[in-house]
């Protein structure tokens with residue numbers, strides 16, 4: 001198994017409720033993947049303030065008492081002021097008027113061994129090992145706000161139960177990908193991407209999918225084209241939810257044996273592995289609800 005949830009909010013009045021709603025959705029999917037979990041939040045004013053470059057970092061070894069030293073070290077490397085907070089195990093860094101890739105370069109030179117969980121103008125990615133409902137509380141997710149969120153509960157099939165194996169895989173700017181299923185030819189595609197200079201953080205099959213999509217987007221392709229390329233390149237089983245700075249997209253493999261349901265109202269678009277994760281969303285009783293067809297890319301833009 002594995003559980004996927006995603007919520008793209010169209011109505012700004014709902015933005016303050018993003019974390020509360022996503023946290024409930026993720027909690028409903030705990031029994032599909034109790035090993036580990038992760039979330040991507042777009043637009044929270046505390047974690048990723050407007051106009052800031054943001055980087056989410058795991059495995060830094062930084063403790064709460066060392067945050068000032070961390071901001072000083074990254075600030076010195078960057079040449080401008082940096083803020084940092086520890087959200088459970090994730091070090092969330094932000095810098096005003098700096099693009100996220102510039103901040104990322106400074107951060108990775110100070111913490112070369114750390115795991116980059118995500119980066120972007122508007123994006124925070126938190127991941128951890130443990131029960132998803134406990135992680136939701138440790139992250140303080142119910143108080144988060146924003147315009148889009150993605151979450152995943154993992155039951156590992158392809159690599160160890162570690163933070164680096166937890167989803168989302170957020171390997172390109174503002175990008176995030178979560179997966180239910182397993183890619184059977186990921187080793188081949190990993191070799192091909194490596195030959196093109198792509199490097200990897202884990203042995204996970206989903207990371208290969210995320211790096212493939214990021215590679216396509218970096219070549220200028222749009223999300224729909226990149227996901228159609230996924231369908232022609234990857235073998236195995238997959239329901240994927242892919243988000244970006246302005247988009248939210250779902251695709252399933254040709255057999256579509258991994259469950260997925262999409263619901264849409266004027267106020268939001270939501271996706272989950274099972275309907276029960278959507279059942280408490282405001283206005284769901286009037287939503288258009290359907291099961292995504294095999295190899296059809298469903299994409300929404302802001």
Ligand SMILES: NC(=O)CC[C@H](N)C(=O)O
Pocket residue numbers: 001002154155156157158159165179180181182183204205206
């Ligand atoms: N159960 C799943 O869907 C697992 C997803 C992916 N293959 C992983 O191991 O992370």
